[in-house]
Amino acid sequence: MEQVLNYIQGDLRPALGQGWLDGHAPADGSVFAHIADSGAEDVDLAVKAATSALTGWIAMGRQGRHDALMHVAALVERDLELFAQAESRDNGKPVSLAREVDIPRAISNLRFFATAILHWSSEAHITDDVAVNYTDRQPVGVVGCISPWNLPLYLFTWKIAPALAAGCTVVAKPSEITPYTTHLLAERCIEAGFPPGVLNIVQGMGGKVGAAITAHPGIPAISFTGGTATGARIATTAAPMFKKLSLELGGKNAVLVFSDCDFERMVAETVRSSFSNQGQICLCGSRILVERSMYERFRETFVARVQKLRVGDPADASTDIGAVVSEAHMQKVLGHIELAKEEGGRILCGGERVELDGALAEGWYLAPTVIEGLGPACRTNQEEIFGPVVTIQPFDSEEEAVAMANGTVYGLASVVWTSDGSRMHRVARQLKSGIVWVNCWMLRDLRTPFGGMKQSGVGREGGEEALRFFTEAKNICIKI
Ligand code: NAD
Numbered sequence: 001m002e003q004v005l006n007y008i009q010g011d012l013r014p015a016l017g018q019g020w021l022d023g024h025a026p027a028d029g030s031v032f033a034h035i036a037d038s039g040a041e042d043v044d045l046a047v048k049a050a051t052s053a054l055t056g057w058i059a060m061g062r063q064g065r066h067d068a069l070m071h072v073a074a075l076v077e078r079d080l081e082l083f084a085q086a087e088s089r090d091n092g093k094p095v096s097l098a099r100e101v102d103i104p105r106a107i108s109n110l111r112f113f114a115t116a117i118l119h120w121s122s123e124a125h126i127t128d129d130v131a132v133n134y135t136d137r138q139p140v141g142v143v144g145c146i147s148p149w150n151l152p153l154y155l156f157t158w159k160i161a162p163a164l165a166a167g168c169t170v171v172a173k174p175s176e177i178t179p180y181t182t183h184l185l186a187e188r189c190i191e192a193g194f195p196p197g198v199l200n201i202v203q204g205m206g207g208k209v210g211a212a213i214t215a216h217p218g219i220p221a222i223s224f225t226g227g228t229a230t231g232a233r234i235a236t237t238a239a240p241m242f243k244k245l246s247l248e249l250g251g252k253n254a255v256l257v258f259s260d261c262d263f264e265r266m267v268a269e270t271v272r273s274s275f276s277n278q279g280q281i282c283l284c285g286s287r288i289l290v291e292r293s294m295y296e297r298f299r300e301t302f303v304a305r306v307q308k309l310r311v312g313d314p315a316d317a318s319t320d321i322g323a324v325v326s327e328a329h330m331q332k333v334l335g336h337i338e339l340a341k342e343e344g345g346r347i348l349c350g351g352e353r354v355e356l357d358g359a360l361a362e363g364w365y366l367a368p369t370v371i372e373g374l375g376p377a378c379r380t381n382q383e384e385i386f387g388p389v390v391t392i393q394p395f396d397s398e399e400e401a402v403a404m405a406n407g408t409v410y411g412l413a414s415v416v417w418t419s420d421g422s423r424m425h426r427v428a429r430q431l432k433s434g435i436v437w438v439n440c441w442m443l444r445d446l447r448t449p450f451g452g453m454k455q456s457g458v459g460r461e462g463g464e465e466a467l468r469f470f471t472e473a474k475n476i477c478i479k480i
Helices: 040-059 061-078 080-091 095-119 152-166 180-192 206-215 228-241 263-279 292-308 327-342 398-406 421-430 463-469
Strands: 002-004 006-008 011-013 020-025 030-036 124-127 131-139 142-146 169-173 199-201 221-225 244-248 253-257 285-291 346-349 369-372 389-395 413-417 435-438 471-479
Touching (some): 020 080, 040 142, 040 199, 040 206, 061 080, 080 095, 080 152, 095 463, 142 152, 142 206, 152 180, 152 221, 169 206, 180 199, 228 244, 253 263, 263 292, 292 389, 327 346, 327 369, 327 389, 413 421
Parallel strands (some): 142 169, 142 221, 221 244
Antiparallel strands (some): 346 369
């Protein structure tokens, strides 16, 4: 049995309480690893390590931190195939996706922020002939980074890279459901001679490790990505302690399809935006709104394409849809499909578990599911499902489409398909979401602000936004 250990003060070690959790492979339901089941005492040890490492890490300067991060990135790139296989086994995603998206983007995150810090500058404000003000941005200190299971290493590095580049030291917690690649990362940090204590990874359950990070008085800032309910719990603990908080939460993203769009491109991308990573990407479009004049054509073409997607072994290069992340999550998604039926939804395709043969018979597979016949207010169109399930709804006017898109408590991402240049801007500006993609999806530039409105989050990640979050701005005013 493989072990997923804590990485504290530069060493790999089990939890102080010696407890273990099971690590499952979604492809076949087997247990392949034991994960350190850590607690508050492990977090405390990690905070002590991060606190002692802080002064030395800052003293290494931007160039030193850049070099250290680039070294780790190079080792991950050297072992890209190993990381991709591991991510696929731990999460159930097709290995092709891990190889082409997850791991390359994790490497890009490390390199992007390693380099960004070299170019980052701060502001000065000249107050007539009276004074010079300049903004000094110093690292916040020891920060907590808590990440989810859907894009495990990708979102983990999206947080730790800017924190480390900015000069913070880190106590990080990956999801207990998909921790394996962070263990591999820790091994690469040791190989690279990364300074001990600068990055600490504490494995284990959210209610124990995550809660201990959130409540720890030695951690003044928390960067969290995960569900909205967990975000609310974290905010409840952190707010009275006046911690800085960055919360990237759930979504119920709308795709607005206008009849003047490039139909072929739109359908191909909408299949992708619906079902990539088994629909388990916070940015997936789960409510597809289609202008009525194109609705029938869209429904026929879209459903036919979705039915062609191959659900199968994540290790097989021809697989489009792998396993969902856990048995509990599969049951949750199936529960949502039952709810949709009770609400009067018609299942156009999918709607059930897929049982594969042989060694994969116990795996957690779901058929990509398209549902129609539900209004915008029903629970199916309001609650995040986070699986391979989308609804389609017709609309009659631009105003109605915008109102439907905005009509949930979430506001993470939206997608607009149109060839009308004026409409692109008009609609994009009215959508209440932190990200709007026009005629594309998941096209990412790491310099852009990333995050959600309403219950999809607080704050922004990406580029300078992330570097600002991990630093405190101090204005220094000098009288001339
Ligand atoms: P989750 O909220 O269950 O868990 C996320 C992380 O928080 C895990 O590491 C977990 O162990 C930890 N955690 C759980 N309880 C905690 C607590 N009480 N205190 C502190 N930490 C705790 O989310 P998940 O199921 O891992 O991920 C799916 C969710 O994440 C979906 O809602 C999805 O939309 C969201 N997500 C959002 C983004 C974004 O950028 N907005 C990106 C990816 C995923």
